[in-house]
Amino acid sequence: MGVKAERVALGMVLGVAAALWGWALARPLQPYYAAAVHSMSHDVSAFFFAGFDPAGVVTVDKPPLAFWTQTLGVAVFGFHPWAIALIQVIEGVAAVFVLHRVVRRWAGPRTALLAAALFALTPITAAINRDNLPDTLLVLLLLLAAYCVTRALENPRWLVWAGVFVGLGFLTKMLAAWIVLPGLALAYFVAAPGSRGRRLAWIGLAGVVTLVVSLAWPVVVTLWPGAKPFVGSTTDGSVWQLAFGYNGVTRLVGGSTGIGGGYGATVGAALGGGPGPLRLFDAEVGGQIAWLLPLALVSLVVAACRARGAAPHVRAGWALWGGWLVVGAAVFSFTGGIFHAYYTAELAPAIAALAASGLVTAWRSPVRFALPAAVVGTALLAYVLLSRTPDWLPWLRYTILALALLAVVAALLRAPRVTAVVALVAIVAGPAAFVVDTAVRPVSVLETADPEAGPPSTAALHTIVGINTGQGAEAGYVRFIDSAYQLSAGQREVLAYAQASTAEITLAIEGGTYGADPFLLNTDARVAPLGGYLGFDPAPPAADLPRWVSAGRLRFVLLPQVFVDIGRGASKQRTAVAAATDAGELTRRVGWEAKHCRPVPPALIGPDAAGAGVLFDCGVRQ
Known part of the structure; x- marks a missing residue:
């Protein structure tokens, strides 16, 4: 393949990826993180600490790097959901490009192009x-680390930069970034020049x-001397509990380390299935990541048998x-705590690279039926995955079998070009359909908390809500x-x-x-x-509310109407979240507010105020 043709093909892959991920750019995003970015764009302290609110009460449950990049987009374009979404698209397309460069250095231009295309057509990649x-930036940073490892085989100083990028990955999604470390270290150890001791020293x-x-x-x-927000999703405000708890x-x-731990142990498995x-x-x-997983694993086993020479x-x-795939798959398969299907987006680059190499190897194999066998196996898996949504494009699974x-x-019939074209269509038709559906289907705000590609899972949406209170x-x-x-x-x-x-x-x-x-x-x-x-x-904590009020930090507290409704039915109904989590502080705070603050009559606020909930005035005692 000529250099010009390769560049054109790569440009087409990147263009298709940008179009699929950027379609309907002004769409709902996860409001929790979007609201934090809005606060971070207005307040320096919120920016540094990844604060959720400009008043500095609490941070989000992740480190700040991904939100720093999104805030830069907001700084350029103003606060719009599409400005944040645009940053995500740019980072996603950059990840496809970096994967191409890594695979090209390993397996050549044809495999690199195929890997880039398979990566772009991975459903969960499109969803995130x-x-x-933060997973979009995490994947990009880990791919940059992989690129540095391939360069380190020629100059070991590049290995230091690989460490930098993995560290930045930690500042994006904490321990998830370290999953790739065994694969990166193993790659350098088995292939770098020099003595074993020298290689271990660089590692x-x-x-x-x-x-x-x-x-x-x-x-x-931790060492910050001044005021700072409480670190969210912890019990003690410690960033270490957030990272390692x-x-x-x-x-x-599983377990209950940190706020929401019990909740995660209860519903985490339901969000992504039980461990195993x-x-x-x-x-x-399965429909998010598994389409090419068996092909990638078989390719790895075959390569291991031939690795000696x-x-x-x-x-x-x-x-x-x-190493990237095996360690990551083991972690995500057997993790017993909070788990979402979109975590598996971290596996997508490794699956795409290994599957692409396996397909190219099968194409060049002296065994005539190697490629058709790989295609048939992949098509059968696609049939199983598509059968789980029988009312969605019911003809597609049969078409894939026919193509195989x-x-x-x-x-x-010894028609290699026809074999290659038809085989590739059969392999990518299923995941590509999921990706296209993701691009064109309207998404609710509720779905953004647990993004998935393809036809949505109703059961997953009900799990996200976490409510066991009846239909109403x-x-x-x-x-x-x-x-x-x-x-x-009313709001x-x-x-x-x-x-x-005049409260803060x-x-x-x-x-x-x-x-x-x-x-x-x-x-x-504020x-x-x-x-x-x-x-x-x-x-x-509830014990601090009197001090907040007396110091002029707090006066008005709104209890949203949905919690008022749940409270009225507490004798018959209860939330699954409250059942699985220590909600003691929430209960104590609401109890203090109800006892020491005066409910403001809705008539004093406005004609629609009653629908917003109960507004407590804590500056005036009952």
């Missing part, structure tokens, strides 16, 4: 790149750099992608979350009433960030959630 989750140096970069921000946050042990093995060796193929996860850079490639059969016939309450909670990008007339009236106060926090929202989202996404007011993401954080 059309949302505002050790890169590990130290990874650790230093990873822990730089947490150390600064809530985003660490709680994700891996077949989790990546189950109903919740391979060139160093070839061994490095198989070790890199094999046609590829076999073409191979028997559940429907009310769904409407509550889906209204994040709209500020109702505007409540905010206008509260703005007469214009309006506090009880019960978590979802109630604060509409205010932060649609105004520049609105803050009490209790962090789900309302259970001690941010602040």
Whole structure:
């Protein structure tokens, strides 16, 4: 393949990826993180600490790097959801380009182009790149680390840069970034020149750099001498508990480390299926990532059997992608805590690279039926995955089987070009259909909390809601979350009433960030959630509320109507979240507010105020 033809083909792949991920750019995004970016774009302290609110009450549950890049987009274009989405698209397209460069150095231009195309057509990759989750930047940073490892085979100094990028990945999504470290280290160890001791020394140096970069921000946050927001989703405000508890042990093995740990242990498995060796193929996860997974694993096994006489850079490639995939698949298959199907987006580059190499190898193999066999196996898996949504494009799974059969016939007739074209269509038709559906299907705000590609899973949406209160309450909670990008007339009236106060926090929202989202996404007011993401954080603890009020930090607190409705039915109905989580601080705060603050009559606020909830005036005792 000529250089010009390769560039044109790569440009087409990148263009298709940009079109699919950028289609309908002005779409809903995860409101929790979008609201944080809005706050970060207005307040330096919120920017540094990844604060959710401009008043400095609480941070989000992730480190800041992904939101720093999104805030830069907002700084250029102003705050619009499409400005954040544009940054995600740019990072996603950049990841496809970097994957192409890594695979090209390992397996040549044809394999690189195929890997880039397969990566772009991975359903879960499309889902995260059309949302505002940190996973998009995480994947890009890990691919940059992989590129540095391939360059380190020629100059070991590049290995230090690999450590830098993995460290930046930690500042994007914490321990998830370290999953690739065994693969990166193994690739350098098995293929780099020099003695074993020298290679281990460079790996050790890169590990130290990874650790230093990873822990730089947490150390600064810990040692910060002045006021700072409470670290969200923790019990003690410690960034270390966030990194190694809530985003660490709680994700891996379950338990209740950090706020929401019990909740994660209860519903985490439902979001991505129960842990086990077949989790990546189950109903919740399979359609997102599993289409080419068997092909990638078989390619890896075959390569391992033939690795003895391979060139160093070839061994490095198989070790890199094999280690990346095997370790990542094991972690995501058996993790027993909080788990979402979109976590598997981290596996997509390795699956695409290994599957592409396997297909090219099968095409060149002296065994005539190697490629048709790979196609038939992949087509059968596609049939199984598509059968789980029988009412969605019911003809597609039969078409894929027919194409696979046609590829076999073409191979028997010794028509290599026809075999290649038909085989490729059969392989990508299923995941490509999921990706296109993701691009053109309207997405609700509720779905952005747990993005998935292809036909949506109703069961997953009900799990996200986390409500076990019957159809009426559940429907009310769904409407509550889906209204994040709209500020109702009643909410505007409540905010206008509260703005007469001189308190540092214009309006506090009880019960978590979802109630604060509409205010932060649609105004520049100093609105803050009490209790962090789900309302259970001690941010602040109930014991601190009198001091906040007396110091002039807080006066007005809004209890959203959805929680008022749930409270009225508490004797018969209860939330699954509250059942699985220590909601003590939320209960204590609401109890203090009800006892020591005066409910403001809706008639004093405005004609629509009653629909917004109960506004407490804590500056006036009952």
